[in-house]
Amino acid sequence: MSEPIVVCQGLEKRYQVGAVEVPALNGVDLEIEVGDFATLAGPSGSGKTTLLNMIGGLDRPSAGTVTVDGQSLGALDKNALTTLRLTKIGFVFQAFNLIPVLSAEENVEFILQLQGVGADERRQRARTALADVGLGGLEDRRPAYLSGGQQQRVAVARALVAAPAVVLADEPTANLDSKTAEELIALMARLNEASGVTFLIGTHDARVIAHSKRHIELTDGRITADERRQNSRAAQ
Amino acid sequence: MMGALRLLAPIAWRNLWRNARRTAITLIVVAVGLWSVLVLAALMQAWAISSRDASLNLLTGSGQIHAVGYLDDPTVDSRMPAPSAALTAVLDAPPISIWTSRLRVPAVIQSEYKTLPVTLTGVVPANEKQLSTLPDQLVGGRYVSGPDDDTVVLGRHLAERLKTRIGKRVILMAQSADGTLAQRSFDVVGLYAGSTTAEDEFVFTGISAGQQMLGVSDAISEISFSLPDDTTLPDTIDALQAAAPDLDVRSWKDLSPLAALMNDFMDAFVGVWLWIMFVLMAIGIVTTQLMAVFERVREFGLLQALGMRPRLILLQVALESAMLVGIGVVVGLVASVATIAAFSGGIDLTAFAAGMDYFGAARVIYPSLTVAQYVENSVLVWILGILVALWPARRASKANPAAAMSVGT
Numbered sequence: 001m002s003e004p005i006v007v008c009q010g011l012e013k014r015y016q017v018g019a020v021e022v023p024a025l026n027g028v029d030l031e032i033e034v035g036d037f038a039t040l041a042g043p044s045g046s047g048k049t050t051l052l053n054m055i056g057g058l059d060r061p062s063a064g065t066v067t068v069d070g071q072s073l074g075a076l077d078k079n080a081l082t083t084l085r086l087t088k089i090g091f092v093f094q095a096f097n098l099i100p101v102l103s104a105e106e107n108v109e110f111i112l113q114l115q116g117v118g119a120d121e122r123r124q125r126a127r128t129a130l131a132d133v134g135l136g137g138l139e140d141r142r143p144a145y146l147s148g149g150q151q152q153r154v155a156v157a158r159a160l161v162a163a164p165a166v167v168l169a170d171e172p173t174a175n176l177d178s179k180t181a182e183e184l185i186a187l188m189a190r191l192n193e194a195s196g197v198t199f200l201i202g203t204h205d206a207r208v209i210a211h212s213k214r215h216i217e218l219t220d221g222r223i224t225a226d227e228r229r230q231n232s233r234a235a236q
Numbered sequence: 237m238m239g240a241l242r243l244l245a246p247i248a249w250r251n252l253w254r255n256a257r258r259t260a261i262t263l264i265v266v267a268v269g270l271w272s273v274l275v276l277a278a279l280m281q282a283w284a285i286s287s288r289d290a291s292l293n294l295l296t297g298s299g300q301i302h303a304v305g306y307l308d309d310p311t312v313d314s315r316m317p318a319p320s321a322a323l324t325a326v327l328d329a330p331p332i333s334i335w336t337s338r339l340r341v342p343a344v345i346q347s348e349y350k351t352l353p354v355t356l357t358g359v360v361p362a363n364e365k366q367l368s369t370l371p372d373q374l375v376g377g378r379y380v381s382g383p384d385d386d387t388v389v390l391g392r393h394l395a396e397r398l399k400t401r402i403g404k405r406v407i408l409m410a411q412s413a414d415g416t417l418a419q420r421s422f423d424v425v426g427l428y429a430g431s432t433t434a435e436d437e438f439v440f441t442g443i444s445a446g447q448q449m450l451g452v453s454d455a456i457s458e459i460s461f462s463l464p465d466d467t468t469l470p471d472t473i474d475a476l477q478a479a480a481p482d483l484d485v486r487s488w489k490d491l492s493p494l495a496a497l498m499n500d501f502m503d504a505f506v507g508v509w510l511w512i513m514f515v516l517m518a519i520g521i522v523t524t525q526l527m528a529v530f531e532r533v534r535e536f537g538l539l540q541a542l543g544m545r546p547r548l549i550l551l552q553v554a555l556e557s558a559m560l561v562g563i564g565v566v567v568g569l570v571a572s573v574a575t576i577a578a579f580s581g582g583i584d585l586t587a588f589a590a591g592m593d594y595f596g597a598a599r600v601i602y603p604s605l606t607v608a609q610y611v612e613n614s615v616l617v618w619i620l621g622i623l624v625a626l627w628p629a630r631r632a633s634k635a636n637p638a639a640a641m642s643v644g645t
Contacts, residue, residue: 058541059638081543085507086543097538113243114543148299 005165005198006032006055009066011048013221026221028066032166032200037192039209040202042218047204049170051218055200056089057081057167068164086114090159090197092169096151098143104130104154105139107182111162129157133187149180156188160197171199173208185211241555248555258524259560263410265520266564267571269513270617274572274610276618278603282583284502286601288495292488293369293449294434295338295357295458298469299487301476306457306484307491312341312411315455316483326479327461331468335461339446343410345390345439347398354394354439356410358446361385367462370428370438372553377402377426379440389426391435400424408439413451420449449480491600514617518624525557525628540637550626550633557625565618569610579603635638 003025011028014021025047032038032055040048053059054066057073068075069088069122076084085091098107108126117125130139144150152172159167169188173181183185189211209215217225252259292298294313301323318337327335332527339358344351361380365371371379375392388406390398405421412418422441429435447454459474463469469487478484489496526536529536546598582600 008514053638056541059636080541082543082545085541091541093538097534099535099538101247101254111542170423 003034004031005034005036005069006030006200007065007067011054011066012049012062012145013047013054013059014062016204020038024221025054025061025064028218028221030216030226032054032198033092034148035192036214037189037199037212038201038214038216040200040216040218041209042205043204045076046218047221048218050221052168052170052200052202055166056091057085075103088165089163090164090167091229092152092155092167092172094171094174096143096155096175097149098151098154098158100143103140103142104135104146104150104157107143107154108158108161109177109202111158117161125161126224128155129161130154132160132191133157147180148176149184152176152180152184153187156184156191160191166198166200167175169199169203170204171205173203173205174203178207181205182207238516240551244548244552246554248552248559251552251556252559255528255592258527262520262524263567264562266517266561266617267568269517270565270568270614271571271575273510273617274504274568274605275512276509276574277578277609277613278572278576278605279504279601280506281581281605282601282603284499286496288488288492288581290431291368292492292495294430295368295370295438296488296491297335297367298463298466299461299473299485300491301459301461301478301480302457302484302486304482304484307486310340310342310457312413312450312452312457315339315413315452315457317457318454318456320480322479323459324477325485326475327459330591331463331465331472332367332396332461333464334363335459336360337443337456338364338366338458338460339443339450339452339455340457341410341446341450341467343408343439345394345398346409347400347404347405348400351396351438352394352397354408354447355437356408357438358383358443359440360443364440367460370440373428373430375429377424377429379386379426379428380442381572383442383444385442386420386422386448386573387425387441388422389428389440390424391438392427392429393432393435394437394439395424395427398434408441408449410450412449413455418449418451423484444563466527510613510639512615514620517617517621521557521561521621522624522627524629525553525560525625528556529553529628529632532632536632536635537637537639540635546633549635550629553629554626557629558622561618561621561625565621569614570618575603576603601639 008028008030011025012023014061024121028051040051042048050059054061055068057068057076060062060074068084071084073081073084086200099110102110105123105126108129109122111124112122130136135150135153135157138146138150143154173176173184176184185208188199191197201212203209212229214228215225216223289401301313306314326332339356341356343354343356345354357620359380360383361371365379374397377389380387380388388408390400395401402424404424406424407419407421409417409419443456463472473487541544541547554616582602584600
């Protein structure tokens with residue numbers, strides 16, 4: 001068994017909606033291991049996005065702890081959390097979320113620029129990352145001139161280019177047609193296999209779940225199932 | 237910092253053109269605002285200088301020296317001796333460019349038809365021509381030729397009122413040094429044009445002729461001096477007062493309070509106009525930048541999620557504002573320079589001559605600004621533009637990434 005890269009213990013999150021307190025997470029204990037290709041599934045409102053936000057340091061829990069690559073997020077201030085996201089976490093969002101004024105290559109390079117990587121190395125790594133997701137030759141195109149699937153591939157390349165400890169993907173196929181979604185998830189699974197990068201994917205897309213090596217079910221803010229799968233398409 | 241600028245500058249520049257129409261509107265607001273500030277400043281300054289010069293170049297100069305009490309009672313009794321060696325030494329040295337002595341007393345002028353009050357002004361013509369514009373404003377005849385010339389030069393309007401003309405004789409009457417009435421006839425040799433007030437008041441003759449008529453030997457009423465630059469005026473006044481402690485040394489600001497007031501008023505008016513225009517510009521800048529920030533809440537959340545620190549987001553939005561306002565400032569500056577240069581030959585306000593005379597200004601004004609004035613106003617607008625844009629920038633940097641990312645999903 002690999003060592004855990006993400007550890008959640010007793011994680012709770014409650015939102016105040018007017019006078020009412022709405023629980024989103026109710027004591028989640030979870031360990032994501034290095035090299036996992038895990039899906040986090042559940043109906044809408046089950047807490048998938050909230051849990052991913054807690055792990056990604058985008059939001060703070062009401063109770064419990066999150067540790068990413070040995071660093072407890074609760075002990076980090078805003079700037080330290082930002083640095084942690086920059087260096088240890090890659091994000092892939094449902095709505096692609098590329099920077100519209102930057103080309104595909106510049107979007108990927110942006111993370112490396114924030115890290116202070118030199119121009120030559122930056123360009124080389126960005127081009128390699130784009131080639132890895134099958135976008136060689138489209139480096140200079142801006143998001144508006146890329147299809148949805150291509151934009152999401154750029155987002156995957158951006159998430160992976162800085163070699164993060166874990167990639168968190170929230171409904172990455174929700175805005176894609178089925179063929180493109182299939183290609184994207186196959187790509188992510190392949191990258192997981194090839195480089196061992198850890199993926200935690202929030203989804204209720206059965207095609208994505210079919211590729212996962214580990215499937216976690218979340219219901220009403222609680223983990224109700226957590227199974228490792230030997231016969232996933234990724235494992236085949 | 238340079239690394240951050242290298243990272244953010246291209247993004248900020250491209251962001252400017254995401255909404256070209258909004259950017260264009262903001263640019264126009266800034267450019268027109270700065271243009272109006274600079275052009276108005278040039279016009280107001282031209283008017284103020286014209287008004288001041290018209291007043292000072294008449295007779296006042298940069299300052300004057302009198303016997304104590306002359307300004308309250310400008311009669312022959314308030315005369316002073318010819319300047320001492322010590323005073324002459326200061327008057328002859330820089331920064332004073334020219335000075336002259338005058339005899340200046342109230343008098344009555346009489347023609348065959350009319351008797352009117354005037355100020356008899358005995359001058360040293362060679363010096364007077366360098367200090368006053370009146371000798372160059374002749375509309376007929378000649379100016380007084382020397383200190384001993386016992387002819388007179390009248391204002392055109394006064395000559396009309398007296399129904400006299402060049403070649404006729406007039407009689408001047410004034411109190412003499414011994415308290416008796418001195419009177420003498422003079423040939424009219426020239427007529428000058430100026431403001432109606434000046435034309436009616438001043439009658440010029442040679443200073444020695446006037447001294448002889450009043451029996452004051454070489455005594456004078458005033459010394460008028462001129463400086464090329466007003467900045468040295470306070471020190472010059474001090475030096476003259478030290479050289480002539482018994483005399484009353486005054487700057488033009490004391491002697492012509494209206495001209496001084498006009499000068500200050502113009503400066504204040506330009507300042508107020510600058511602030512009015514700036515408030516309008518600020519409203520435009522803040523509104524457009526706030527709209528830009530609100531439209532991009534999700535993007536700012538994304539940038540934070542990806543690992544961009546809030547201060548870099550603040551810097552990026554501030555950089556966008558700096559570029560936006562900066563372009564507007566450059567456009568406004570170029571337009572201002574072109575506009576002011578187009579009028580550098582002078583704006584003829586003859587159509588408003590009566591009004592201009594009332595304010596003591598010349599009929600042609602020459603708008604201009606110094607390079608420093610262009611730069612100071614432009615930089616001020618630019619910096620203030622950036623400062624007001626910090627508010628929307630701060631809002632952008634405060635975006636909560638999780639909340640921002642949920643917008644629109």
